[in-house]
Amino acid sequence: MTTITVAVPSFSRPNELRELIESVLGADELPDELLICEDRSPLRDEIAAVVDSYREAFAATACRLSYVENEQNLGYDGNIRNLFQQASSDYVLILGDDDVIYANAIAESRRFIDAHPGIAFISRTYSRFSASPRDIINTTWLRGEDCVVDPSNSTPNLVFRLCGFVGGLIVKRDWANDKATTRYDGSLYYQFYLACLAYYETGIGYIFASIVGGRAGNPPLFGSAEHEKDVHIPGSYRPKGRAKMWAGLLRIAADVDALGHAGLYHSMRNEIAGRQSFHIFEMMPVQGRKATLELFCELRRLRLTHKLLPWLLTTFICVFGSYAGLGFALFRKLQFSIEGGIGVKM
Structure with a gap:
């Protein structure tokens, strides 16, 4: 059976991370692994405490809980790349540390992967919520059914729309590791690099069902890594x-x-x-x-x-x-x- 890691690049959001973990445990079908890579944030101890509080709950399931503390701050792009290096499954489903997965997420992901085993990069419909994951503001979709988007049926400008929001993107681990590069560190769009390659190589899969929720209104925390701090200020987009x-x-x-x-x-x-x-x-x-x-x-x-x-x-x-x-x-x-x-x- 296809294995899936839900992978989280974590930085200074322990409360939101708790909600994320709860959403994983509440899924109809659990992933094979929940991987959290903490990027040397000021709230590392609080994040570690949140993770530790769930070890017993995960021990009672078939989902492995993996927690990695980066020795140095890798920044957004470096930590996304790190997820693929640390994950143990065939596919990696990325979640921002203030996102949640919906109950159908893993089942829908496995179903699509099994139907399209050659696809290296998969996008999805997603929803935005406010204070609570139940308070959905809107749902963003690009196609009205499951499909594969490639140059034969679309124009290249669609690539960014498929991957601009990182939550819920699913990437074949070995393929991503083969494409690994530090060239775009600091761009904050490492997933766009992978999506572009996939678009021309295998096409980009698209799951029509909404499988993740993204929190609206949370300020960005970019700007701590060496290649980010020259222009990015944590708390806002300048x-x-x-x-x-x-x-x-x-x-x-x-x-x-x-x-x-x-x-x-x-x-x-x-x-x-x-x-x-x-x-x-x-x-x-x-x-x-x-x-x-x-x-x-x-x-x-x-x-x-x-x-x-x-x-x-x-x-x-x-x-x-x-x-x-x-x-x-x-x-x-x-x-x-x-x-x-x-x-x-x-």
């Missing part, structure tokens, strides 16, 4: 940090293009300057006009303002200030209502 992330995406796309898959870089430029620009600008009203203009300048420096949307959104925020957040929220509410009502992805 313009220079955002720009570094987009530059990392473009670097990955250019490298994959150089392998003979022309078109990814061009598609990613258009994706960032188009659809993804709405996502990054909707976070800016709370940061103010000055930060919004800084973000626009960073995007322009990266030649990512060739579409109309960054110009319109920058103007919108500069005119309405913090009240622009109401406009973004209204649009999202309308979007989710339409998608849920007619089953068409906007």
Whole structure:
């Protein structure tokens, strides 16, 4: 039988980690291993205490509880890579340390893997929740059924949409270890590198059922590793940090293009300057006009303002200030209502 490790890159979120562990124990079908790699955070002792409190519960199941404390802070990308190196199963299902899995997650994952044994990278539908995993805000889906996404049935810009949120991504362990590189450490998008390779090699699997929940509103904690602290500040996304992330995406796309898959870089430029620009600008009203203009300048420096949307959104925020957040929220509410009502992805 296919074995699955639920793998968690952990950093300073002991309370959320407890909820995550509870969700694993509450699954209809348990994974073969729950692996937690703690990345030398200030709350290491608290995280270790949470893990230790569940050892007896896991000992009564067939799921192995593995806990690793990194000797040095690897950062987001390095710890994602570390998960594949430390896992003992055939496949690794990644969960952010403030995510949860739903009861159907492992059963759905095994079913899809058994039906598509050659697929190295699998995406999924996921939901966003607020204070409680039961308080679902919206569910994000890209296809209306299980499928395999590859160059024969899609355009390359879809790759980022399939992997931008890391929770619930499933990757074949040996394949990921063969592709391991430190080249993109600090990009905060190591999963995009793997997804790009998989898209052209085996295709990317897609599970239509929502199998994980991601917590909305938690501040990012990037910025502690050496290759992150120059631009990332724990607690928020700053313009220079955002720009570094987009530059990392473009670097990955250019490298994959150089392998003979022309078109990814061009598609990613258009994706960032188009659809993804709405996502990054909707976070800016709370940061103010000055930060919004800084973000626009960073995007322009990266030649990512060739579409109309960054110009319109920058103007919108500069005119309405913090009240622009109401406009973004209204649009999202309308979007989710339409998608849920007619089953068409906007």
